[in-house]
Amino acid sequence: MNPLRGVLLKLGSVFLFTVMAAILKATAVSVPAGEQVFFRSLFAIPVILAWLALRGEMATGLRTRDPMSHAYRGIVGSIAMGTGFAGLGLLPFPEATALGYAMPLLTVIFAAMFLGETVRAFRLGMVGLGLAGVLIVLSPRLSAAADGVSLAETLGAVLTLIGAAFGALAQIFISRMVRTESTTAVVFWFSVTATVLSLVTLPFGWVLPDARTAALLVGCGVLGGAAQIMLTASYRFADASLVAPFDYASMLMALAIGWFVFDEGASPRMLAGAVVIIAAGVAIILRERSLGISRARRAGTPR
Template sequence: MPTTQQPLRGIALKVASVCVFVSMASLIKASADAIPPGQAVFFRSFFAIPVILAWLMIQHDLAHGLETNNPMGHVWRGLVGTSAMGLGFAGLGLLPLPEVTAIGYAAPILVVVFAAMFLNEQVRLFRLSMVALGMGGVLIVLSPRLNLDPTTADTGEALGAVLVLMGAVCAALAQVFVRKLVQTERTAAIVFWFSVTASALSLLTIPWGWVWPTPAQWALLIGAGLAGGVGQILLTSSYRFADASLIAPFEYTSMLLAIGVGYFIFAETPTTTMLLGAALIVTAGIAIIWRERQLGLQRGARKAGTPQP
C-alpha cells in the first residue's frame, strides 16, 4: 500500500537511524579491545533478528515478508556484507571513530563505479569527477595513517586504515547486490536474510579466538545487535515517507555525531587533515545524490511527456 509523502517524518526517521547506527558503532568500539571482530559480527547480526521479526509481526507481514525468490542472491550479498562488517569492526579497534566514519563514506561513491562495471549503468563525466573528488578525500584521510617511514609509522593504525577501506569496498559491492535483489525481493526479506547469513558466517571465525564476554561486554554486544536491528527498521521506514534523494544526504550527519562521541567518550580529537578529507568526501557524496535526483526528475518528465526546461 503506497504511503503518503511526509518529508519531515522521513527526514526525522533517517536522522534517528543515523544516531542509532553511530551508537551501535560506539558499542562495538567500546568492546573492540577484548572481543574479536568475528564475534562482534555475530552479536550484531544475531540479536538484530528478534527486532526484525517483532517489527514484521507488528506490520502483520511475518507470513510473507521473509519469502524469497533469489536465495543465492542473499548468499552472495551476505558474503560481501559480512566481510564489510567484519573489516569495519576490526578497524574500529584500531582507528578513531570519526576516521572510520569518514573512510566508510567511500562506499556510496564506489557504488557509482561498481554499478557501471557490473550493472551496466551509464556514468557520465560529472559523476566520474565527483568519484575522483571523493576518493581524493579518502586518500587525504588515509595519508597520515599510511606513513612509509618505519621509524614513525604506527603499524596498527596503518592496518586499521587498510581494513576500513577494504570494508568500504565490500560495502559498495554489497549495495550493488542489493540493487539486484530489490528487483525481486521485499526489503524485509533482504534485511532478515542478511542478518541470518551474517550470523552463520561469523561462526566460522570461532577458531580464531572467540572469548567469553564479561557482563559489561555482554551488555555492549547485545546492545549493539539490538541497535542494529532498530537502526535498520528506522532506515527502512524513512524511505516510506520521503524520496531517497531527499533523505540520503542526512546520512552525513553521522560525521558530526562521530566527532562528538569520539571526543567526549573516547577522547579522540579530530585532526585538520581528517576534517579536510571528510569535507571533500561529503561534498562529492552530496553532489552525486543531487545529480541522481536531477536525472530522476528528467526521466520522470520524459515519461510524462512534458517538455524539458
C-alpha cells in the same frame, strides 16, 4: 509521502548506527571482530521479526524466490562487516567514519563495472573528487614510519577501506535482489547468514565476555536492527534523494562521540578530507535528484 517524517527517521537511523559503531569500538579491546559480527547479527533478528509481526507481514516479509542470492550477499556483506569492525577498533572514531564514506563512491564505480550503468562525466568527476578526499584522510597512514603513526592504525585504515569496498559490492548484490526480493527479506536473511558465517571465526580467539560487555554487544545488535528498520521506513515516507544526504550527519555525531567518549581529536587534514568526501557525495545525490525531476517532467509532458 511525509518528507519530515522520512528525514526524522533517517536521522534516527544514522544516530543509532553511530552509537552502535561506538559500542563496537568500545568493546573491540576485548572482543574480536568475528564475535562482534555474531552479536550484531543475531540480536538484530528478534527486532526484525517483531517489526514484521506488528505489520502483519511475517508470512510475506521473509519469503524469497532466490535463496542463493541471499547466500552470496551474505558472504560479501559479512566480510564487509568483519573488516569494518576490525578497522573501527584500530582507528580514531571520526577517521574510521570518514573512510567509511568511500563505500557510496565505490558503489558508483562497481555499478558501472558489474551492472552496466552509465556513469557520465559529472558523476565520474565527483567520484574522483571523493576518492581524492579519501586519500587526504588516508595520507598520514600511507607511511607507517610517519611520526605518530602506528602499524596498527595503518592496518586499521586498510581494513576500513576493504570493508568499504566489500560494502559497495554488497550494494550491487542488493540492487539486483530487490527486483525479486522484498527489503525485509534482504535484511532478515542477511542477519541470519552473517550470524552463521561469523561462527567460522570461533576458533580464532573468541572470548567469554563479562556481563557488562555482553550487555553492550546485545545492545549493539538491538540498535542495529532498530536502525535498519528506521532506515527502511524513511524511504517509505520521502524520496531517496531527499533523505540520502543525511547519512553524512554521522560525521558530526562521530566527532562528538570521539571527543567526549574516546578522547580522540580530529586533525585538520582529516577534517579537510571528510569535507571533500561529503561534498562529492552530496553533489552526486543532488545531481541525481535534479536529473530525476527532469525525467519525470519529460515523462509527464503531453506529446
